[in-house]
Amino acid sequence: MERIAIDTEETMPDRGSERYILLIVGFVFLLIVAAIMVPPMDKTRLKADLMVPLHLAMEGAGVVVSMFIFSTIWHTREKATTWLVYVGISFWIIGMVDALHLLSKPMLAVSSLYSAHVSAVFGCLSRLILAGAMLGGLFISPLNRLSLRESLLWLVAAATMLSVVALSLFTNIAHYPEQVNEERLRGFTDATMVTAVIGDLVTAWFYWRRGDEERRNQWKRIAAGLILSALSAAVIFLEDVVPGGFFFSSHFLKVISYAFFYQAIFIRQVKTPFEELARRRSEHRARMVAMMNASKDGIAFYTRKHGDWICNASFGEMFGSDEEVLTFDNTDLFYRAIQAKLDEPEKVAALLQNELQREEAERLGPWRIHVLSEPCRTVDLYLNPVEVERNIFGWLLLFCDVTKEIEFHRLRSEYFSAATHEIRTPLASIDGYIELALEPGVPVDERRHYLKQAKSNLSRLHQLVSNILDLEKLQASPPGHRFQPLDVETLIHAIADNYAILAARKGLQFQCEIAPALPPLCGDEIRLGQALSNLLSNAIKYTPDGCCGIHASRQGEQVRIEVRDTGIGLSEREMNQLFERFYRAENEVTRKTTGTGLGLSIVKTIVESHGGEITVASQWGRGTTFVILLPSMQRNQVEPAAL
Numbered sequence: 350m351e352r353i354a355i356d357t358e359e360t361m362p363d364r365g366s367e368r369y370i371l372l373i374v375g376f377v378f379l380l381i382v383a384a385i386m387v388p389p390m391d392k393t394r395l396k397a398d399l400m401v402p403l404h405l406a407m408e409g410a411g412v413v414v415s416m417f418i419f420s421t422i423w424h425t426r427e428k429a430t431t432w433l434v435y436v437g438i439s440f441w442i443i444g445m446v447d448a449l450h451l452l453s454k455p456m457l458a459v460s461s462l463y464s465a466h467v468s469a470v471f472g473c474l475s476r477l478i479l480a481g482a483m484l485g486g487l488f489i490s491p492l493n494r495l496s497l498r499e500s501l502l503w504l505v506a507a508a509t510m511l512s513v514v515a516l517s518l519f520t521n522i523a524h525y526p527e528q529v530n531e532e533r534l535r536g537f538t539d540a541t542m543v544t545a546v547i548g549d550l551v552t553a554w555f556y557w558r559r560g561d562e563e564r565r566n567q568w569k570r571i572a573a574g575l576i577l578s579a580l581s582a583a584v585i586f587l588e589d590v591v592p593g594g595f596f597f598s599s600h601f602l603k604v605i606s607y608a609f610f611y612q613a614i615f616i617r618q619v620k621t622p623f624e625e626l627a628r629r630r631s632e633h634r635a636r637m638v639a640m641m642n643a644s645k646d647g648i649a650f651y652t653r654k655h656g657d658w659i660c661n662a663s664f665g666e667m668f669g670s671d672e673e674v675l676t677f678d679n680t681d682l683f684y685r686a687i688q689a690k691l692d693e694p695e696k697v698a699a700l701l702q703n704e705l706q707r708e709e710a711e712r713l714g715p716w717r718i719h720v721l722s723e724p725c726r727t728v729d730l731y732l733n734p735v736e737v738e739r740n741i742f743g744w745l746l747l748f749c750d751v752t753k754e755i756e757f758h759r760l761r762s763e764y765f766s767a768a769t770h771e772i773r774t775p776l777a778s779i780d781g782y783i784e785l786a787l788e789p790g791v792p793v794d795e796r797r798h799y800l801k802q803a804k805s806n807l808s809r810l811h812q813l814v815s816n817i818l819d820l821e822k823l824q825a826s827p828p829g830h831r832f833q834p835l836d837v838e839t840l841i842h843a844i845a846d847n848y849a850i851l852a853a854r855k856g857l858q859f860q861c862e863i864a865p866a867l868p869p870l871c872g873d874e875i876r877l878g879q880a881l882s883n884l885l886s887n888a889i890k891y892t893p894d895g896c897c898g899i900h901a902s903r904q905g906e907q908v909r910i911e912v913r914d915t916g917i918g919l920s921e922r923e924m925n926q927l928f929e930r931f932y933r934a935e936n937e938v939t940r941k942t943t944g945t946g947l948g949l950s951i952v953k954t955i956v957e958s959h960g961g962e963i964t965v966a967s968q969w970g971r972g973t974t975f976v977i978l979l980p981s982m983q984r985n986q987v988e989p990a991a992l
Contacts, residue, residue: 405454407603407604408600409451411600412448414604414608414611415607416440416441416444418436418437418607418611419438419440421614431491432486432490435482436610437614439478439479440610443475443478446471446475447475449471450468453468454468469534469538470534472538473537476541476545476578476582479549480548480552480578481548483571487552538585541582542586546586549575550575550579553579554572556568556575557572570609570610570616571610573609574606574609574613575606577603578603578606580602581600581601582599641659641661642661642673642674645750646748647666647728647748648664649745649746650745651683651705652742653705656678657676657678657679658679658680658682659675660683661674664748667720668722669690669722683701684698691718692718692719692721696718704744708741710736712731714731720748724752726750727750727751727755728748730749731747732745732747775806775810776806776810783800783803786799832872833871833872834870837868837869837908838863838867838901841881841901842863844878844885845859845898848886852897856894857889857896858895858897858898860897860899860900860913861898861900862899862900863900864902867901868906868908868981869982870908879951880952880955883948883949883951883952886948888913888914889914891973893917895915898912899913900913904978907978908978908980910979911975913972913974914972914974918973920969928950928952928963956979959979960979960980963976963977
């Protein structure tokens with residue numbers, strides 16, 4: 350026998366069974382009291398007019414519920430334990446006996462074999478089988494399982510035993526009716542009911558204890574059914590011993606007791622597994638949605654069997670929806686939802702119509718499509734088959750947003766193109782000047798001039814390559830590992846002192862103003878010094894006369910550093926392109942000065958790597974002001990969040 354673990358069906362204490370039993374007992378008690386108070390003549394008329402149809406209805410309901418119990422267990426026998434199979438076959442026998450009891454009623458007799466005596470014997474036999482079967486169930490392990498063959502053998506044996514007993518009863522009572530008189534039949538009935546009451550109550554106590562020990566309400570429902578069955582037998586006994594009891598009450602209680610048995614079996618075999626299956630499906634769906642939403646790519650999953658679609662949040666965001674998960678009942682609804690957002694909807698329509706019906710399990714794509722969102726996106730569409738047991742279960746559509754990737758490659762191509770151009774210019778100049786210097790007959794002074802120009806271009810080339818390498822190094826690995834607390838005054842004074850001398854040589858006034866008690870910064874001293882030096886160098890370079898300088902103050906929890914000059918200034922168009930690589934403003938002053946066009950790009954990269962920002966304000970002919978905002982140590986204790 351295969352062993353299985355006990356199901357954690359229900360572990361909370363259940364007080365419903367006790368309440369139901371008390372309510373039903375009270376109801377039956379009121380019925381019996383009312384029956385005793387009815388006058389004998391009215392009682393006889395009431396029994397003839399009303400009780401007979403109700404009695405037959407209750408007997409029929411008992412047969413139906415018994416067969417429901419058997420059917421529920423038999424149709425789920427793959428999951429049923431030995432105890433459940435035993436109970437199911439017992440209730441099949443009980444149902445058949447109840448059916449014979451009902452069919453042998455005098456008012457339903459169709460042949461001379463049916464009589465009140467036969468009906469009474471089958472009624473008693475049903476009570477004894479129920480009490481004995483549930484008592485025997487206590488000795489069967491609720492953990493073992495039967496094979497299909499063993500279950501069928503049990504059923505065949507039960508059917509054979511029932512047939513033998515029924516045939517024997519019919520034969521004996523039909524051929525020897527004198528052996529079954531009213532007095533003997535009443536004594537047999539009373540003894541049977543007393544035995545059933547005692548057996549049901551004792552068995553109910555054991556089942557109730559099992560329910561307390563295992564904390565499973567199934568056993569308590571079984572116990573409740575047995576208690577009601579005992580009450581039903583007690584009512585029949587009282588009907589015979591104390592005339593005036595309502596016979597209908599016993600059949601009502603019997604059906605209710607069967608209902609408790611059915612509830613216990615139904616919850617054990619149908620409801621609990623169904624709820625567990627629904628819970629697992631819900632968890633599976635939640636996990637699938639969570640996995641789909643973890644992807645930054647848009648995902649749409651199509652199932653062939655049902656033709657429905659499920660899409661993740663990235664897909665919805667791509668096509669203008671903020672739902673966590675999107676579902677569509679068919680492909681037509683799916684296509685209509687995305688059609689308006691596609692630049693070429695007919696391309697996707699052809700894919701959905703043709704490729705989703707393919708039988709070959711191979712990855713398809715990519716197809717380049719354009720999604721008309723804000724901003725417009727470029728998307729690569731892939732179709733991946735999902736196989737189950739080597740059959741295509743569905744298709745997974747991946748919408749990979751490659752807009753940033755394409756833009757990155759475009760900018761990188763432009764960057765290398767510009768870098769190549771900038772490097773080629775000084776190389777060409779160096780080559781030309783050296784060729785001129787090497788020509789025979791060139792005067793010494795002229796040759797010296799050519800060599801000075803070549804050296805000047807070589808210095809420019811060296812500066813250009815150094816700036817390119819610095820910029821690439823900053824973008825590849827920001828200097829987070831070199832961050833340390835920095836005193837703003839110390840940082841600025843070390844740089845300002847050098848540039849104050851350069852400004853004085855050019856005849857410019859230089860100002861350095863630092864507010865007191867500034868909070869320290871957390872940063873790379875070398876890189877921040879490089880950024881401030883670049884800005885001060887430009888301020889001096891592009892200021893023919895006037896003044897320039899650096900100012901530091903506090904702005905909330907940030908340190909504000911301004912580099913000002915009264916130089917040539919910038920136009921609005923130049924300010925918009927100022928931080929682009931290799932960009933240089935076009936004016937008379939810039940044409941007379943050398944530069945790589947990378948300095949401000951390096952400054953912007955350094956500032957942003959420190960979690961700060963840089964802005965520029967300028968007026969043509971009136972000067973320029975660069976403003977750097979850096980987080981203080983109070984906001985950034987160790988290193989910037991961006992790093």
